[in-house]
Amino acid sequence: MDLKLLQQEAPNPLYASVQEYPYPLTYPLRDSTELRLAVPALATGIPEEELFLQGPFLCCQSPSTHIGPFRHAVDFLVPDGTVVHAADEGRVEVIKTDSERWGPTHEFANDLNYITIAHTMWRTHHHFGPPEYHHWTQYCHLARESEHEFGIKIGDRVRAGQPLARTGKTGWTDRDHLHFLAFMSDGGRGKFGVISLIPRFK
Numbered sequence: 059m060d061l062k063l064l065q066q067e068a069p070n071p072l073y074a075s076v077q078e079y080p081y082p083l084t085y086p087l088r089d090s091t092e093l094r095l096a097v098p099a100l101a102t103g104i105p106e107e108e109l110f111l112q113g114p115f116l117c118c119q120s121p122s123t124h125i126g127p128f129r130h131a132v133d134f135l136v137p138d139g140t141v142v143h144a145a146d147e148g149r150v151e152v153i154k155t156d157s158e159r160w161g162p163t164h165e166f167a168n169d170l171n172y173i174t175i176a177h178t179m180w181r182t183h184h185h186f187g188p189p190e191y192h193h194w195t196q197y198c199h200l201a202r203e204s205e206h207e208f209g210i211k212i213g214d215r216v217r218a219g220q221p222l223a224r225t226g227k228t229g230w231t232d233r234d235h236l237h238f239l240a241f242m243s244d245g246g247r248g249k250f251g252v253i254s255l256i257p258r259f260k
């Protein structure tokens with residue numbers, strides 16, 4: 059990701075509309091006592107006003123990168139190795155988990171490991187022929203090839219809550235966390251191709 063381009067693009071009025079992901083999502087993580095005990099240390103150094111709760115999970119804002127097309131991304135503070143689950147049923151569209159590099163600057167952006175899942179609109183539209191995908195969820199900062207443990211491959215149908223992979227610092231990051239994004243296509247109107255959606259969790 060090009061930070062300068064993102065900062066130039068962020069004020070585009072295209073991103074001013076506030077849209078929600080159309081269905082309630084399953085949390086991409088599982089709450090547990092171990093997790094609750096591990097998380098406070100991960101918040102060290104984050105200004106208190108940038109921390110918030112999303113259900114039982116402690117999250118933080120990233121004011122310099124959660125902007126424009128990515129403004130509704132959520133950073134869940136969880137330790138490396140935490141299992142990541144599909145937030146809705148769908149089809150695994152992208153798996154990019156070949157990296158082990160990470161660092162605190164945007165030069166590391168291309169070292170990101172992530173999985174993208176496409177979700178269909180079959181619940182609201184009748185159509186015949188190949189499924190049409192309109193919404194996606196994306197799970198970022200994954201451990202190298204960690205989807206192998208769960209047998210996840212491109213093209214797989216997954217159900218909500220199905221384990222996908224494990225977190226592990228890769229890409230542009232300075233601490234253990236899961237960067238979660240729900241998005242739709244911007245119809246070719248923006249430079250990044252996407253508009254982030256506000257996730258609503260069950």
Ligand SMILES: [Zn+2]
Pocket residue numbers: 120124131132133237238
């Ligand atoms: Zn993030």
